[in-house]
Amino acid sequence: MTTYWVQVQSAAQQQTRLAEDLAKSGIEQTSHALALQTETMLRKLDYVAAHLVEQWQANAGQDFKAAASKAKKSLPDGAILNVAVADAQGQLLFSDLDAKRPWAGPQALMADRDYFLAHFKTPQPPASMFISRPTFGRISKAWAIVMSRPIDHHGQRQGVMVISVSATYLSRALGEVYTDPQDAALIVRSDGHYIARSHQIDKVLGKSVPLSRDFLTHPEWDHGQYQLVAPIDGVERYYAWHRLRDYPLVVSVGISKAKALAPVALAQQGAFRRNVIGSVLLVVMMLVVSQMRWKAARQAKQLRIAHERLHVTLHSAHDGVWSWHAKDKKVAWDEGIYKMLGVQAPAATASRLDWKDLAHPQDLPKLTREWETYLQGPHDGAFATEVRMLTGDGQPLWVSVRARVVERNASGQPLLLVGTYTDVTDRHLADESLLVERKRLDVLLERFPGGVLMEDTTHRVVLLNRVAIEWMGLSDQDGALIGLPHTQLLERLGPQKAAWLSGTHPQERRESGTTLEVEGPADRVLEIKRIEISDHDESLGCVWLLYDITERKHKERNLTALASTDSLTGLLNRRAFMASLTHALASVQHRSGPACAVMMLDIDFFKQVNDTHGHPAGDAVLQELTSRVRAALRQGDTAGRLGGEEFALVLENISPDDALNKANAIRERIASQPFLTVAGEIHVTVSIGVAFATSEMSAADVLSNADRALYQAKQDGRNRVVSWQQVA
Structure with missing residues (x-):
């Protein structure tokens, strides 16, 4: 018995470790996807800032308000709080908040702001966009993340272009994806200062994460994981982080440890209860066997039936025992099943409750059909099915129903079946939780500003969003593309589009991280990036990301024309x-x-x-x-x-x-x-x-x-x- 309970405890620990590994793997993928989406957004802001610098220099600051207004409209309403320009002394030359220039005067000096100091007071000032710590705007009167670019002319730094992005907008965008406050998504600078957080942003603005975080102590790492209790809300989470490639930011996603392990914990509690019942029954049956050794042959039959009941119980980890008698074709439940369903057991003189009355209406046809098929067929195996039963208060309860023939007549027909009811609701809830996570991933893929194609280690398609299907000219009726081998996918694409994936065979693909620009449908220009997914030296597959860069190319051509x-x-x-x-x-x-x-x-x-x-x-x-x-x-x-x-x-x-x-x-x-x-x-x-x-x-x-x-x-x-x- 001691050995049995040691094995039970070891199995529970293995289940917990497996649940932790699944949760960590999920947030690793989610963190990577969120980092890619964040980097895409920053590229767009960087391009807007560079374009505004060119507009300012081309028009010597005249009629710049229209250009600033157009830049604000390129992002969702409220995303950009202000567009401003300061000269080399930090004096504000332009702000689109008020055309009457209420910002003129000493309060308009930006010389003490970190984004101004970064461009003018550091030994090696940035040549491109600088991302500041969260700043409470003197003009906008709101918390903002300042994206700034230098204004250079003939090698001389003449000022700085400033785009103030709403910190609330960034956090709200994260909160729309991670709606549960038990989960968290955050963006921080490489020095640890918070940029955005999916929940309770007001508690972190102007603050930094502890200096002990891996992404601060190991700046050479590009991703990692950690586990801790968040000091902001006291929730213990598993976190996965990714460092952005082109910008000094880190994206981190955390999932509540309690929520991730809740299905396993509930399942282990049920398993513990069932094992206790099984152990008690084992001891009781041992006593019964010892007491019944002296009884006559009349009791031998009852002893065999009890032994079969014990056998089924030990192999099913039951919550309740039931039996079926061919004589009256009725099902009898023990007290454990009545307690499981929250139904009052009938009195000894009352008629027994028909088990079909408590079956869920949607599952009753399935249960009746499988039961009749089992009775009419061979009976060497066990009867097994999973259905929903209705509890006393009308709530559905998932139950695993199992049975085996323990007594037959001379012709081999079953006279008595003994079986168990096992509450498997926790497992179904866990399956539903996994389905919810899958739906979250689907939502993220559909909101991703481009196409996504992912293959596993066997070079078969496992993910393909709607945008990728449209741009690649494919048809995915009834999900026929999922599971498609790489070679067959290339055949469907045709020679021209097959070249987008670089090579006609998986061994001929480009190295991870390389990009390719191609002409897509409807006069689109697409940028295709291939990324290898790996865990240390183990390959987990690869993903192709497709971006529509038509607008960027059009603007580049316009800029070339303007330059000539x-x-x-x-x-x-x-x-x-x-x-x-x-x-x-x-x-x-x-x-x-x-x-x-x-x-x-x-x-x-x-x-x-x-x-x-x-x-x-x-x-x-x-x-x-x-x-x-x-x-x-x-x-x-x-x-x-x-x-x-x-x-x-x-x-x-x-x-x-x-x-x-x-x-x-x-x-x-x-x-x-x-x-x-x-x-x-x-x-x-x-x-x-x-x-x-x-x-x-x-x-x-x-x-x-x-x-x-x-x-x-x-x-x-x-x-x-x-x-x-x-x-x-």
Whole structure:
């Protein structure tokens, strides 16, 4: 008996360790997924900050409020509290909280803020986005996490761009995923300061986690686990953490130890009670056997029945014993079953309770069908099923029903069956708890801003969210993709999309962490990242993450266009024009004669236009002049604005006479009609210098010749065309 109870205790300890391992494995995966989602959000904020810096520098701070408002609208309402700009002395230059500038004055100094000190007062200031400790805003009057980027010009740091993200918004986003306060999700800086927490955020803002945390004592680690009682709410949890790759933050997820082990604890309590009953019955039966040895053959039959009952009891860890008699086809329950179901046992003189009356209505057809099938078939095995029974107060109780034939007639038909009822509600609750965790994971996958494809160690699909199915052009009727081998998945994708997963066989895949940019459906541009899942040296499978970077690519193309064009006229800027001229000169090697004609064009007395009519009228003149020049050029000719009122043109494959005629045509088109502006009609003339390039000339040389010809045109009285040959 002692050995038996030692084995029972050992089994209980193994169950507890298994439940702990399952809980830790689950939060490890959840923590990793949350870290990836957090890093995606920070990349978007980083991109918004970089774009705002470019907008501020391009417009010299003018009309910046519209850009700040657009940046705030790119995230959910309330996520960004404020967009601000400070100069190198910490003086606030812009804040979108109030257009009347109530923040001007000493209170507007940011020089004492850690994000300002990080960019101006440290030996190695960050070159990209800096994430501050939680700060109580002097302007917003709310707790915020400040994301800041430096404003540099020609290598000199001129100020800092500040985006204040609501700490409450970050915490609320975590709380929407982890609704149970017994669980916790938190984001902290690499120095331990809290950034967000799913619950009780007001207790942690402005504070740090203890310095003994693994992610603080071991900055070289990128993930880990720990277990402790949280000082904030006194809940003991299992935690798993992941360090973000590109930002100095750590994401940690904790699940309540009590909740994780509750199903196992309840099951062990029930098992202990059943083992106690079994042990007591064993002792009782031993006494009964000792007492009945002297009895006659009449008692031998009862002794065999008792032995069979004991056998079934020991193998089923029963909560109650029942029997079925062929004579009256009735089921008899012992007191344990009545107590289990919370039903009053009938008096000795009353009729026995029909066991079918207490079966759950939805399970009664199943129970009746399986029972009748067992009675009509061979009876060498045991009857076993699991159904719901109704307790005395009408609540469902999951019960494992088992029985075995212990007495037969001469023809082998059963006369007596003895069995047990075992309460397995705790196990079903544990299964339901696992189902809830699976649903949480499904919700997380569906809210993940991209596609997710996961394969196990046998290279079979185990996870595939809706976005991945859509982007990869697959069809998942009735979940047919789950369990699909990798090779068959590639066949369904086709050769082009199969290359997205890098290789036609699992052994040919890219290394973990590598990315690939591809053209997806509906003109999307996708970024595909493959991540190997492993536990130390043991591979657990791999996951592909698909991100839609179409908007980012579109903005990159727009930025490239902005970098090569003049914002006022839409013509090539000086750098882009010089590159175009160099390319034109290179083509002269393939033909004889002039490579091209280069014209320098300057508006006569343009300063007087600005001084007399104002800069808006001057800008209108520049734009209208651009339109008239474009109308006069041939297809393939190039025009650029070199600066101020100075323009340049490149005309390829044109003779000197035709080039001079074209220059005079442009001059006359500009001088013939007045320019309509907000200040009224303005008459404008231009002077043009023309030079012709040959193969041995550089772009700077030919442009210098055209500039000298332009200078001569101005010296000769303006509103005229002069060629370099006339000056040389």
